[in-house]
């Protein structure tokens with residue numbers, strides 16, 4: 001394997017993250033390989049969202065560095081060598097390489113489904129309109145919404161809105177897709193359709209995906225690797241068959257028993 005191929009697409013290197021006096025991440029290391037589908041599980045407050053939010057540049061870090069495809073996120077390289085703390089424009093550029101699907105879909109209410117999906121490709125990537133529309137149509141079809149191109153968010157169910165949000169994130173052709181509890185704001189009957197779309201993406205695409213969820217069955221079925229978070233650390237990390245079938249750590253076993261997995 002060449003050097004480039006073996007370089008992780010996402011790399012947390014000795015990251016420290018504090019909220020005031022509370023240090024949730026301390027010397028945190030975490031690598032994701034290109035194309036890997038990683039699901040993170042763990043109790044509420046264990047740091048799952050924090051890790052995703054750092055990658056999305058919604059949270060700053062106090063120490064260490066995060067690399068996306070080998071490029072530092074928080075230290076902006078200077079042309080003559082060296083680096084400075086990342087500025088807003090640099091962060092914006094880095095952010096466009098990361099797709100994020102949140103718990104709440106946050107679609108633009110005054111835009112149709114198609115317009116929601118193509119807005120960023122038009123404005124940020126400056127794609128020609130015809131190309132952006134073709135991409136948007138194809139993606140909405142892919143998430144099962146080919147017949148809802150002109151619907152407004154208020155005319156769509158929560159599950160449909162979340163599927164538009166997935167298409168919207170994919171439209172930027174990100175290097176990594178992040179999902180932060182993508183079904184926890186949905187009514188129970190809509191969870192399956194959204195998890196189904198994400199599982200299909202995991203099975204059929206070479207996208208790199210990082211998904212925080214409380215849906216253990218989904219984790220079993222969709223993940224290449226499951227990471228159990230405990231108090232800001234990855235306590236245990238392995239294929240779903242190992243984490244669910246033969247968890248090594250007592251705290252993993254307790255967590256899985258508690259969530260009935």
Ligand SMILES: Nc1ncnc2c1ncn2[C@@H]1O[C@H](COP(=O)(O)OP(=O)(O)OP(=O)(O)O)[C@@H](O)[C@H]1O
Pocket residue numbers: 019022024042043044045046047048049050051
């Ligand atoms: N803005 C903030 N200010 C202070 N503390 C915070 C902030 N954001 C997160 N925390 C704390 O950091 C810890 C990790 O939170 P995080 O949201 O990453 O957990 P989580 O594993 O995603 O939980 P959940 O499953 O409930 O989303 C928690 O103790 C939380 O209270």
